[in-house]
Amino acid sequence: MKRIIAVSNHKGGVGKTTSVVNIGAGLARSGKRVLLIDLDPQANLTISFGIQEAEKTIYGSLKGEYELFPMNVGENLDIVASTLDLSGAETELSSEAGREYILQELIEPITGNYDYIIIDCPPSLGLLTINAFTAVEEVFIPLQPHYLAIKGLAKIIEVINKIKRRLNKSLEITAVFVTLYDKRKILHRDVLQTIKTYFGDRVFYTKIRENIALAEAPSAGNDIFSYDASCNGADDYRRLVKEIIEMEDKD
């Protein structure tokens, strides 16, 4: 079962990177062979695994200097690192013919080595995210249960539908999940209801609760399971990973 998934939401700070790190680590611990790709110029995924300056990054590969260069960060877990220089990529690549297919071309030759390839997207819907949407079959959207978070959904759905029509027929939003959740807050419960009405059974049952350990783990260069296996964050991501694996049987 080969799955290629983009984790995307142009709303900032909703837990995209935190989710890619911990979903990736959780799948690897379940025996899946996993590749994570850091497609954000902030390089937060790269930093979360304690990597300071990678020799070969997604930037060099996108510019055509070399193939994708996965680095092993744990059992069954590789990552393709990013760099702050990636912020120049969107303008540099925008005049390249077939510029939306650059990432897909890079991923193609290595899909056989992994069960899951997961891409961490930047908080925008520019050329980098469009490259991710062209290269994958599934999009997961993490959502903070806040009013401003909901208002942006229409735009991301519009962009995904456009790419599905023109560039990638198999692209689908296959899952939406709530992050930074606090069930004591009425706003959170209300927005969760709205999300369920919008997306129906594509909303994961598991909600990722607010848990400071998730914000501490990156400073130790760890995923949440290595950092503190018994905290709420580890429990929530463990359950989310279980739901992701259960989706395989549904297809």
Added chain:
Amino acid sequence: MKRIIAVSNHKGGVGKTTSVVNIGAGLARSGKRVLLIDLDPQANLTISFGIQEAEKTIYGSLKGEYELFPMNVGENLDIVASTLDLSGAETELSSEAGREYILQELIEPITGNYDYIIIDCPPSLGLLTINAFTAVEEVFIPLQPHYLAIKGLAKIIEVINKIKRRLNKSLEITAVFVTLYDKRKILHRDVLQTIKTYFGDRVFYTKIRENIALAEAPSAGNDIFSYDASCNGADDYRRLVKEIIEMEDKD
């Protein structure tokens, strides 16, 4: 005293928009004439004032179709609205000669009408944010007290220094402030210390505490003072505004 300020941080979800809305509203209530400019394709500032589809937006102005078109949203408070279509602007404008000066040219003729012009930037360091940095004299950086937030500081400082050298001699980071703060969390206190070592007396004394009312106010199309004048969020932004006004005497 004419001040033109960009509120920027390429890290997503740190409270840029929430701060521009409530600093703007607080300054207007103190009798200052204020213009807020929504430079984010998510149009969160526009949505926070309850504006659904504005007739004339920053996008049309940047493309040269018309002048800036401020809309009055309260006493002493105008805004220039954004639109989801702005996400195409960076690629569309990237080949224009002097593309970094487009916003400055638009703001120039109306600076006389306001005491404060404040720009809400998107979570990136692309052409829109570079336009903001070229047009302003001050940059305020809101920071969530998390590990990943600190790692991105070097990049924003690098970009600001480059623009100061090449495009805008008077550009300065004049203030940094902490948002979503919870003094009970060790991580928050530790990161606050790091921020103070980095920025010294440019760090505002006021920290914006986490307060759900701040996330609720946008759904009512209100700033925090109209929504719930006695909550922590209103207290904190009232104090922050006071510190901003006190800076005027220092110059």
